[in-house]
Structures are given as C-alpha cells and as structure tokens.
Amino acid sequence: MEKTKTTFFKRKKIDEEIKFRSAGLTVQNLFSSWLGSEDIGFIQYHVKRSSLTLLVHSSIPLGYYAGMCIAAPEKNLPYINQVSAGWQAFLGLSLCLQLLSVGLIFYWSRCRWSNHPISRALQVHTGPQWAGWGAVATSINTEFRRIDKFASGAPGARVIVTDTWVMKVTTYYVHVAQQTDAHLTVTESRQHQMSPDSGTPTQTLTLRVASINQAVNPFDIRLMSTEYSELREKLHAPIRSAANVVIHQTINDRFLDTFRAQADLNQPYLLPSEMEVELCIGCMQVPAGAKLIRLCCEEGYDSGSECRQCFCRPMWCLSCLGRWFSSRQDQDRPETWLASSVPCPTCRSKFCILDVCLVR
Structure with missing residues (x-):
C-alpha cells in the first residue's frame, strides 16, 4: 500500500512538471x-x-x-x-x-x-591544453554547437556527450568529465511496463561516470536502452557493465553489431593512393568507410546469389550502410535478415552482408 502511494505521488509530480513545461512556465522560457x-x-x-x-x-x-x-x-x-x-x-x-x-x-x-x-568544476580541467576555466568553457561551447553530439534526457537531467566531454545538466549544476579520463559503468537497469511516448515496455539504464582526475566527483547519468548504442558510438572508451545488469537493445541495434562483426571478417578494400575518402553521404559526420565488393560468389559461398558487382566508390560509413540494410528487411522476420540481399543505396546493385568490405 505504501509503495502504491509513493508511485502515485511520483506520477502526480511528473504530470504537474509536464503541465508547467507545456505551458511555458519555466525559468528558461520566462x-x-x-x-x-x-x-x-x-x-x-x-x-x-x-x-x-x-x-x-x-x-x-x-x-x-x-x-x-x-x-x-x-x-x-x-x-x-x-x-x-x-x-x-x-x-x-x-x-x-x-x-x-x-x-x-x-x-x-x-x-x-x-x-x-x-x-569551479571547469577549473579542475585546466592544464597545458587549457590555461584557465574560460578556455575549458570555450572548448565545451564549440563542441556543443556541433551537430554530431549525443544529447538525451529531460531538461533537469540532460546527458550530453561531445568529442571531448561527458556532461550532465541538472537544476543547479553541470557535471563535467573529460572523455579521456572517464570510465563508464552500467550499474542498474529498470524495466518499465509502459512508455508514455510509445506505449510499449522500455528499459532505463543508469551509468556511473568516474574520472581518474581525483578532483572530479563521480556522477550518474540515465538514458533509455534504445539510446545506448548511439551513446556507445560517441564514446571513445568502452562501457563496462555490472554482472547483474542485462541491457535489452532493439533488434536493429543487435543486427548492427552483427553487421559490423561480419564486415570485420570480410576481405578489406585497399583504397587506391589517388582516391580520396569523403564524408559519408548518409550522416555527413564520419569518413566513408565501407565498399561493396561481390565476395559471395567465391568458393564456399552460394554461386546462385542475386548479388551483383557494385562499381560505386566508398560513399557510406559502416553504420549508415548497416541501418540501410536493416531498413530494407521484413521487420516481422528478423531471422531472415542475415541471409537477405538489398540494393545498393546509390546504384541499386544487390549485395548481401558478405559483400561489405571495410576501407583500409
């Protein structure tokens, strides 16, 4: 009974906060x-x-x-x-x-x-690279303006990850840790039966951010499990997970991990010296790192494959190509994805997962 009352008051408080925000009655708006x-x-x-x-x-x-x-x-x-x-x-x-x-x-x-x-929190990061807290602030301001940052969470508990910094914005404070000094650990996961946005079960993850810089106090960040893959791509260091924590990623996220693993096993594509690699035309954030070469016709593979040789230069990164591959599949039959073939997003020549080569 006591637990039910607590849950009721928490939900009522959240509803009131949402009403105030929707009405524009916030410090930021006023x-x-x-x-x-x-x-x-x-x-x-x-x-x-x-x-x-x-x-x-x-x-x-x-x-x-x-x-x-x-x-x-x-x-x-x-x-x-x-x-x-x-x-x-x-x-x-x-x-x-x-x-x-x-x-x-x-x-x-x-x-x-x-x-x-x-x-004061920025002053602990001063050193040879940043002479004072103002230089640290300038670095953060510059990276925050970039479109490739990771940002998630409510206004009172936002999580922001840039190329150099991991930050958590709270009501009265901004926690700041440098990526090269930070260690992230998934400490807790909570299952929610119903999401207010999608109406489906969701999972919330709690990550502990600790720094080797003793002057930086550890802090916790929270995000949805569906955002975990995007966060992991933005971080330079691996994320550790506690033994009792299970992360439920989406089917597309799990397939993308398998897609990357298979591409690592495939024959790499050696970039000619006269060819320059441009940014991926899908995300425009990272260099194009994937090339389609028909390999499934080699000995040991199915010679009756529908795949065709693609003559496009490297134009897509591996993540965008993997998302394109999964988006063209039957979402109700994920067991068929690995054996399927899809048209190249540029020239429409069909390829399968065995034809994806990393650019070297």
Whole structure:
C-alpha cells in the first residue's frame, strides 16, 4: 500500500512538471531574453540559468506568504504584529532564505562568475591544453554547437556527450568529465511496463561516470536502452557493465553489431593512393568507410546469389550502410535478415552482408 502511494505521488509530480513545461512556465522560457542562447554560449547560459533558478526557487516561500495575504484576508497576514508566532517564524525564515540566495549569487558573480560552482568544476580541467576555466568553457561551447553530439534526457537531467566531454545538466549544476579520463559503468537497469511516448515496455539504464582526475566527483547519468548504442558510438572508451545488469537493445541495434562483426571478417578494400575518402553521404559526420565488393560468389559461398558487382566508390560509413540494410528487411522476420540481399543505396546493385568490405 505504501509503495502504491509513493508511485502515485511520483506520477502526480511528473504530470504537474509536464503541465508547467507545456505551458511555458519555466525559468528558461520566462527569462530567455536575459539568459541568451544555449547554442552560442553553453557554459555561460547554464551559469546564468542555475543562478536564476536558485533565486526563483528561494523566493517561493515568500511568494506563498504573499499569496496567502490575498487568499486568506481573515488571517491578517499583512500585519505582522497581529499574526501568530508560526506565521511570523515562517516569514522570517522566508526572508532569510531570500537574502541568503541573493548574497550567494552576488558572490558567484564576482570576477566574471569565476566563483560559481560550474566555473569551479571547469577549473579542475585546466592544464597545458587549457590555461584557465574560460578556455575549458570555450572548448565545451564549440563542441556543443556541433551537430554530431549525443544529447538525451529531460531538461533537469540532460546527458550530453561531445568529442571531448561527458556532461550532465541538472537544476543547479553541470557535471563535467573529460572523455579521456572517464570510465563508464552500467550499474542498474529498470524495466518499465509502459512508455508514455510509445506505449510499449522500455528499459532505463543508469551509468556511473568516474574520472581518474581525483578532483572530479563521480556522477550518474540515465538514458533509455534504445539510446545506448548511439551513446556507445560517441564514446571513445568502452562501457563496462555490472554482472547483474542485462541491457535489452532493439533488434536493429543487435543486427548492427552483427553487421559490423561480419564486415570485420570480410576481405578489406585497399583504397587506391589517388582516391580520396569523403564524408559519408548518409550522416555527413564520419569518413566513408565501407565498399561493396561481390565476395559471395567465391568458393564456399552460394554461386546462385542475386548479388551483383557494385562499381560505386566508398560513399557510406559502416553504420549508415548497416541501418540501410536493416531498413530494407521484413521487420516481422528478423531471422531472415542475415541471409537477405538489398540494393545498393546509390546504384541499386544487390549485395548481401558478405559483400561489405571495410576501407583500409
């Protein structure tokens, strides 16, 4: 019974937050003109946002008292000397909380916000590559503007991974870890019977981000299991998993892993010295790393294959080619995918998984 009550109140709180956000009643929306653009200055934006959020949240008790002055005139709350000791204590604590937050924000803002907790978190990453926390902030701002970053989660718990940084944005803080120093471990997985978006069962993963830099405090990030593959592609280091954690990936994600493994076993394509590799025309993010060569007709393979020789130059990366391959399959019969053939996305010559060669 107690567990049911807790679940009910959690769901009610989430519903209320969604209503406020859908109505635009958030700090980001109400003060957008002062905060500026997150895309232009990510760190500066969140330094201002977290400070303003603290100021707004600390004013809630005082706002409640002011609201009760209007909603309950019989209590005579505007006349402090006539109210009960409880209301006087509440008003005193509300004023102290408001003054304390104003003083704290004033202290943070000195020396161009160098005393802010987010600025202090960036200072631990300074070194030969970045002379000060401002240089670290510039690096993060530049990488955040790139379209190939990984971003997921609600506004109060966003997870952002760039080429150099792993970050978690919370209400009052931004956790920052450098990719080369970070170790990620899947510590927990939770099954949810129904997703509010898709109406299907989902799985939430909790990952612990720890850094070899002792000054960086470990932090947890949460994401859906369907986003795990995309996160893993963006990270340079492998992700460890606890022994009791099982990650349920989608069928397409599992097939993509098999597609990559088979491509590693196939004969590689040696790129001619006069040929230059361009960006993949599918994602425009990584160099084209796959070439289609008919290998299934060789000895030991099926000579009656429908595959044809493809004369296209390398134009696709392995991930995009694998996603194209799976998208052309019968989604209700995944057991037939490995033995199937699909047309080349460029010239329409049919190929199978044995014909995919990595560019060397």
